[in-house]
Amino acid sequence: MATMESLIVTVNRIQRACTVLGDHGGDTNLPTLWEALPSVVVVGGQSSGKSSVLESIVGRDFLPRGSGIVTRRPLVLQLHKTERGLQEYGEFLHLPKKKFTDFSMVRKEIQDETDRMTGKSKQISPVPIHLSIYSPNVVNLTLIDLPGLTKVAVEGQPESIVQDIEIMVRSYVEKPNCIILAITPANQDIATSDAMKLSREVDPTGERTFGVLTKLDLMDKGTNAIDVLEGRAYPLQHPWVGIVNRSQADIKKNVDMIASRRKEREFFASGPDYGHLASKMGSEYLAKVLSKHLESVIRARLPGITSLINKSIEELEAELSHLGRSVAVDAGAQLYTILELCRAFDRIFKEHLDGGRPGGDRIYGVFDHQLPAALRKLPFDRHLSLQNIRKVVSEADGYQPHLIAPEQGYRRLIDGALNYFRGPAEASVDAVHFLLKELVRRSIAETQELKRFPTLQAEIAAAASEALERFREESKKTTLRMVDMESSYLTVDFFRKLPQEVEKGGNPTSSSVDRYAESHFRRIGSNVYSYVGMVSDTLRNTIPKAVVYCQVREAKQSLLDHFYIQLGKKEGKQLAQLLDEDPALMERRQQCVKRLELYKSARDEIDSVLWAR
Numbered sequence: 001m002a003t004m005e006s007l008i009v010t011v012n013r014i015q016r017a018c019t020v021l022g023d024h025g026g027d028t029n030l031p032t033l034w035e036a037l038p039s040v041v042v043v044g045g046q047s048s049g050k051s052s053v054l055e056s057i058v059g060r061d062f063l064p065r066g067s068g069i070v071t072r073r074p075l076v077l078q079l080h081k082t083e084r085g086l087q088e089y090g091e092f093l094h095l096p097k098k099k100f101t102d103f104s105m106v107r108k109e110i111q112d113e114t115d116r117m118t119g120k121s122k123q124i125s126p127v128p129i130h131l132s133i134y135s136p137n138v139v140n141l142t143l144i145d146l147p148g149l150t151k152v153a154v155e156g157q158p159e160s161i162v163q164d165i166e167i168m169v170r171s172y173v174e175k176p177n178c179i180i181l182a183i184t185p186a187n188q189d190i191a192t193s194d195a196m197k198l199s200r201e202v203d204p205t206g207e208r209t210f211g212v213l214t215k216l217d218l219m220d221k222g223t224n225a226i227d228v229l230e231g232r233a234y235p236l237q238h239p240w241v242g243i244v245n246r247s248q249a250d251i252k253k254n255v256d257m258i259a260s261r262r263k264e265r266e267f268f269a270s271g272p273d274y275g276h277l278a279s280k281m282g283s284e285y286l287a288k289v290l291s292k293h294l295e296s297v298i299r300a301r302l303p304g305i306t307s308l309i310n311k312s313i314e315e316l317e318a319e320l321s322h323l324g325r326s327v328a329v330d331a332g333a334q335l336y337t338i339l340e341l342c343r344a345f346d347r348i349f350k351e352h353l354d355g356g357r358p359g360g361d362r363i364y365g366v367f368d369h370q371l372p373a374a375l376r377k378l379p380f381d382r383h384l385s386l387q388n389i390r391k392v393v394s395e396a397d398g399y400q401p402h403l404i405a406p407e408q409g410y411r412r413l414i415d416g417a418l419n420y421f422r423g424p425a426e427a428s429v430d431a432v433h434f435l436l437k438e439l440v441r442r443s444i445a446e447t448q449e450l451k452r453f454p455t456l457q458a459e460i461a462a463a464a465s466e467a468l469e470r471f472r473e474e475s476k477k478t479t480l481r482m483v484d485m486e487s488s489y490l491t492v493d494f495f496r497k498l499p500q501e502v503e504k505g506g507n508p509t510s511s512s513v514d515r516y517a518e519s520h521f522r523r524i525g526s527n528v529y530s531y532v533g534m535v536s537d538t539l540r541n542t543i544p545k546a547v548v549y550c551q552v553r554e555a556k557q558s559l560l561d562h563f564y565i566q567l568g569k570k571e572g573k574q575l576a577q578l579l580d581e582d583p584a585l586m587e588r589r590q591q592c593v594k595r596l597e598l599y600k601s602a603r604d605e606i607d608s609v610l611w612a613r
């Protein structure tokens with residue numbers, strides 16, 4: 001098993017990676033690792049002694065001082081114990097490679113970096129500052145310093161700051177992985193301590209809370225905090241720790257930390273009240289207790305963290321593959337991407353036509369159903385009514401009635417009837433056109449890869465629709481031409497057979513009698529009717545052939561051909577425009593990529609300590 005020391009170091013590294021890669025917990029709907037990592041958070045009211053405790057644990061002055069709310073961003077303070085004799089230094093995550101050996105410069109950098117994020121507005125920001133301190137005089141420990149809880153905003157700070165601070169502090173201490181270092185000054189009523197009130201609320205059993213009592217030296221003469229420190233007055237799961245920091249006067253006199261730690265030890269060891277507790281008091285002891293506790297919490301949580309990491313990696317990878325790769329930048333690659341996307345659409349469109357996906361069968365429905373029904377409904381009965389036949393034949397005859405058969409009358413009647421076929425022919429073309437259009441629409445919607453590119457989607461739709469329009473025109477021309485062809489040359493054989501059939505099977509008297517009698521016109525009508533019926537049968541078979549040839553086959557083979565030609569002429573910029581992804585999607589992909597990177601590096605960190613036995 002890895003040493004405990006390396007576990008804290010590992011978590012430190014992961015915490016830094018979290019900040020670099022934008023994981024501060026909370027706000028986005030991405031999985032967060034930051035919140036799963038155990039951390040020690042320092043909370044307390046203003047002037048409760050938070051900064052003093054932190055400096056005392058580190059053994060250095062390095063925190064900004066001043067009036068008002070000085071801490072306005074979380075400070076993640078990572079302490080790394082180094083070999084005895086090595087020089088102490090601080091290092092900020094936002095200034096890698098710069099070693100701060102002068103701790104007053106650390107203080108200045110914290111101030112400057114706070115202002116960089118919040119401006120001079122004195123607002124607060126949840127984005128943490130990471131400071132690592134390498135020193136032989138510290139224990140491995142990570143502490144997070146937060147703005148002090150306050151009741152009133154001071155001049156220059158917005159009114160909302162009081163509430164904003166409370167929200168920020170809460171967001172940290174509410175997490176079940178947060179160890180709360182609750183700072184309360186001993187010279188105040190503990191019952192009203194901000195830190196205790198908050199920790200009671202979020203950790204009612206007290207298992208995550210370490211109570212720290214500062215300013216023991218400032219208690220009224222004759223009083224002490226034994227009841228609290230021995231765990232009777234305010235029982236917590238972990239023992240209370242009493243602290244004596246430097247007073248304001250000590251700070252003014254520049255009493256250094258080493259001297260102050262010594263003074264603190266003496267206070268407990270030699271004072272009248274706390275001698276029996278001396279070994280469990282003071283900032284050095286506090287640091288050790290915290291470090292040990294943090295280690296054991298990390299150890300306990302490690303399996304959970306590891307499985308969280310693995311699960312999140314899976315989730316992020318799945319989401320990324322759903323979002324698709326990011327768009328190429330050079331024109332060649334862009335053109336390639338566009339063609340790939342067109343092909344993906346085209347594949348789906350063909351599947352609709354050829355089967356595999358529904359819709360193509362409805363085209364057959366047009367031929368099998370709509371066309372025959374339309375043909376059946378043509379008003380030949382009206383056209384070939386006795387009255388109309390008589391009218392047409394007489395008009396065709398003119399002043400000289402026909403002698404044997406009304407050749408002109410037949411032609412006119414047939415021409416008139418054939419003209420009716422134009423309607424169903426055009427209707428079939430249109431019906432198939434609309435079906436194809438609908439299939440294009442569905443295919444675009446079903447092309448997952450296209451979802452990211454609304455502009456390209458629209459362009460493909462427009463190009464396909466334009467092409468279908470062209471096919472429709474062509475198809476109309478062809479089918480109407482077929483109808484016209486029927487009129488241009490009648491099937492001679494049909495008429496040649498007619499008289500013989502009549503004479504063979506019919507009544508000889510009626511055939512040779514009065515050419516102006518009703519039965520004569522009826523016969524003409526039935527002859528024309530059966531001729532038209534024969535043509536109708538032919539067209540019922542040939543119109544579908546023309547429609548498929550001109551529309552369906554073309555759509556399958558060359559729906560986007562024109563579009564491809566236009567694409568070839570486009571400049572890089574125009575291609576890029578076609579690929580302008582939904583910005584929200586781009587942003588989301590970027591976030592996922594970053595978060596995935598974080599989880600993968602965290603997994604590597606953990607693997608490396610687990611394997612380094």
Ligand SMILES: Nc1nc2c(ncn2[C@@H]2O[C@H](COP(=O)(O)OP(=O)(O)OP(=O)(O)O)[C@@H](O)[C@H]2O)c(=O)[nH]1
Nearest residue numbers: 046047048049050051052148215244245246247248
């Ligand atoms: N005598 C004495 N003074 C202390 C002790 N702890 C803190 N002080 C003084 O109390 C004042 C406030 O201490 P800080 O450590 O700045 O308190 P803080 O909670 O960080 O304050 P803010 O950052 O303003 O919220 C300083 O003047 C300290 O010198 C202590 O144990 N004994």
